[in-house]
Amino acid sequence: MSKPKIVILGAGYGGMMTTVRLTKELSAEDAEITLVNKHNYHYQTTWLHEAAAGTIHHDRTRMLIKNVINTKRVNFVQDSVQSIDRENHKVALKNGEIDYDYLVIALGFESNTFGIKGLDTNAFAIRSVNTARKIREHIEYKFASYNSDPDAKDSDLTIVVGGAGLSGVEFLGELVDRIPELCKEYDIDPNKVRIVDVEGMPFVLPPFDRELANYAQKYLEGKGVEFKLNTFIKEATPEGVKVQKKDSEELEEIQAGTVVWTGGVKANHIPADSGFETNRGKIQVTADLRSPEDDHVFAVGDVAVIFPPNAERPYPPTAQIAIQAAENIAKNMKHILKGEATESFVYKPKGTVASLGEKEAIGVVFDHKMTGKPAAAMKKVIDDRYLLMLGGVPLVLKKGKLNLL
Ligand code: FAD
Numbered sequence: 001m002s003k004p005k006i007v008i009l010g011a012g013y014g015g016m017m018t019t020v021r022l023t024k025e026l027s028a029e030d031a032e033i034t035l036v037n038k039h040n041y042h043y044q045t046t047w048l049h050e051a052a053a054g055t056i057h058h059d060r061t062r063m064l065i066k067n068v069i070n071t072k073r074v075n076f077v078q079d080s081v082q083s084i085d086r087e088n089h090k091v092a093l094k095n096g097e098i099d100y101d102y103l104v105i106a107l108g109f110e111s112n113t114f115g116i117k118g119l120d121t122n123a124f125a126i127r128s129v130n131t132a133r134k135i136r137e138h139i140e141y142k143f144a145s146y147n148s149d150p151d152a153k154d155s156d157l158t159i160v161v162g163g164a165g166l167s168g169v170e171f172l173g174e175l176v177d178r179i180p181e182l183c184k185e186y187d188i189d190p191n192k193v194r195i196v197d198v199e200g201m202p203f204v205l206p207p208f209d210r211e212l213a214n215y216a217q218k219y220l221e222g223k224g225v226e227f228k229l230n231t232f233i234k235e236a237t238p239e240g241v242k243v244q245k246k247d248s249e250e251l252e253e254i255q256a257g258t259v260v261w262t263g264g265v266k267a268n269h270i271p272a273d274s275g276f277e278t279n280r281g282k283i284q285v286t287a288d289l290r291s292p293e294d295d296h297v298f299a300v301g302d303v304a305v306i307f308p309p310n311a312e313r314p315y316p317p318t319a320q321i322a323i324q325a326a327e328n329i330a331k332n333m334k335h336i337l338k339g340e341a342t343e344s345f346v347y348k349p350k351g352t353v354a355s356l357g358e359k360e361a362i363g364v365v366f367d368h369k370m371t372g373k374p375a376a377a378m379k380k381v382i383d384d385r386y387l388l389m390l391g392g393v394p395l396v397l398k399k400g401k402l403n404l405l
Pocket of ligand 1: 009010011012013014015037038039042043045047048049079080081082106107108109126127166167170268270300301302303317318319320321322353
């Protein structure tokens with residue numbers, strides 16, 4: 001009898017952790033495992049703001065998939081998923097087709113511009129290694145051109161960040177570290193640089209404790225960031241952005257050489273386009289993380305929405321949940337193949353830390369509030385813990401942040 005075929009789509013946090021755990025939970029005789037991803041590398045999305053600002057090289061955020069997974073146990077297919085044919089248990093790829101008995105959808109997120117005029121064309125988004133690299137190069141080009149291009153304007157040195165959620169604030173933290181270096185490198189007076197954050201809410205970091213969020217705002221303001229709260233980006237143009245304060249009729253124009261939108265993400269479009277029933281584009285999974293319409297399909301990470309028992313609001317889309325859910329999926333796959341009952345997913349929140357550059361951060365870890373250097377060190381521990389879970393000590397030594405070498 002042929003072995004059941006398990007296919008995992010996407011090699012982000014959810015897909016990689018599912019794959020690595022499946023090779024531990026199952027033996028080679030139990031199932032054939034295939035991982036599909038559009039690149040030959042896995043990247044750490046939660047580090048992309050650093051690559052985008054240029055405080056780390058983008059190669060630090062990524063690793064070759066073949067160096068992390070057990071290639072004797074997992075077929076890796078580098079291709080782009082186009083659609084899922086649930087009825088026939090097939091996935092259409094750009095360059096072919098693949099059959100499955102069990103499917104794990106882990107295709108992650110896309111940027112959500114909420115239809116704001118011009119954002120798609122005139123703003124960058126921190127979405128992938130390639131988009132992060134483009135942002136870093138664009139900012140550097142603006143600084144490099146300032147003293148050499150006769151048409152250069154002071155506003156070329158203005159960076160507008162849309163959104164003051166986790167990724168927006170973390171990106172601001174990296175920018176305030178990076179801009180002094182760029183000014184020194186390109187002989188630019190730091191007073192000519194403006195970093196403006198535009199946020200529709202009356203405060204920064206909405207899900208965070210207010211005291212910690214205020215700490216982050218004050219720290220960034222102290223480094224020169226201007227916050228425009230209660231303010232909405234109405235349009236992005238080649239010259240910058242047009243913004244409007246809540247309850248005001250007036251549009252204000254902010255001329256800027258760089259606009260980076262961090263104001264929203266949505267689920268990858270493929271599950272909804274393939275006919276899965278979705279809740280705001282996400283598959284609302286059952287307690288054991290399967291599609292309610294198809295018990296051969298699991299969803300993990302930003303394509304899935306999980307409601308805590310008896311809660312009205314779902315868990316937020318985070319890497320932490322994607323990693324824990326992936327471990328649950330690997331266990332459940334084993335139970336299913338052995339004819340056992342599956343386990344419900346129980347999320348164990350360990351806290352969240354937001355970095356504010358290399359040496360500052362805020363966060364709550366196991367209900368303990370942290371700021372400053374201890375919080376920054378904790379963020380590095382969290383980053384390295386994931387590497388440890390994924391590839392053991394060798395991966396931590398190669399890619400980790402605690403500079404053990
Ligand atoms: P992803 O990590 O997005 O991976 C999806 C994978 O699928 C990618 O490898 C992609 O290339 C691949 N893929 C996509 N489409 C296709 C296709 N058609 N064919 C083949 N492959 C495809 N969360 C936290 O918990 N803590 C943080 O501090 C934090 N900071 C963040 C900072 C930033 C700047 C951003 C943007 C997000 C942050 N998040 C954080 C959120 C976190 O990154 C996401 O929740 C997490 O990446 C979701 O994991 P995932 O596996 O669902 O998807």
